[in-house]
Amino acid sequence: MRATLHHIDDVTDNIKTFWFETEQALQWTPGQFTEITLKHPKPDNRGTKRWFTISSSPTEEMPAITTRFTGESSSFKRALQQLAPGQEVDFAEPMGDFVLPKLIQTPLIFVAGGIGVTPIHSMVKWLAVTGEVRDLRFLWAVHDEDDIIFTETWENANLEPTIIVEEPSAEWGGERGRLTAEMILGLEQPSEETLIYLSGPEPMLEALKKDLLKRGLKPHQLVTDFFPGYTGYSD
Known part of the structure; x- marks a missing residue:
């Protein structure tokens, strides 16, 4: 699914949150993750895809990812850091079972x-x-x-x-x-x-x-x- 970067929040000096608008409504359960494809020149051996938890809640208008950047970031992370509002990536369908248990009483x-x-x-x-x-x-x-x-x-x-x-x-x-x-x-x-x-x-x-x-x-x-x-x- 195509997703367009809407805006970026600078959470700290090296942590950023990226907010995306998807071409179709994205459905996810809190705690799930997605695979993001970001094509960029000369990708390193880790490639053009990464898994990211969706850090926003389904109660919010847009999905977001929050990630840390270091001085030794991969080519993917460097491309993500340079992504500008209006540019596109691909989102996979959210997945994962790191979610709240159905039984509300569970400690x-x-x-x-x-x-x-x-x-x-x-x-x-x-x-x-x-x-x-x-x-x-x-x-x-x-x-x-x-x-x-x-x-x-x-x-x-x-x-x-x-x-x-x-x-x-x-x-x-x-x-x-x-x-x-x-x-x-x-x-x-x-x-x-x-x-x-x-x-x-x-x-x-x-x-x-x-x-x-x-x-x-x-x-x-x-x-x-x-x-x-x-x-x-x-x-």
Whole structure:
């Protein structure tokens, strides 16, 4: 499906949100992702396609993606960074099962690493707008305070995330270091019905999954969304 860039929000110095108008109404469930094709000259070996979570909520007028740019970005990311309003990309049909469970009473613990917060943002924004109430806790690991985004969404949802900063400034008064399974279980002891949603860089998710399973969680209680291309623990 053809999609035209409508506008770009500069969220931080290196995080941007891209808003698109699609040629047909795009249907998605909060937390799902799409594949975007962006043709550009001299693509590197990673090609012209990338998976992106749709960071906006279906309650909003347009789909959006939110991504981080680094000095070592791929040719795709460089082309995306240079994309101007009015230019086109291709969207695939949204997919993925990193979505809210149908049973509203299910206790939930959301755990995000860095930019892996985007599917959680989509779900939380949808909950805030629709008024649906969930039993929800939220932990978020970031590299530094500049990576803390979407604060208005958390406030509107009356959700106060526990934020763990890996390399904090001297002024930071919250949790420090790396997110661990102990931190997750210390927030609220999961019941047999609890689902833990893990979203972020693969190294972080693999480590947390291993530790949570060692501590008695069942595989079906862990719902994961890996973000390829991010190698840091809290990228």
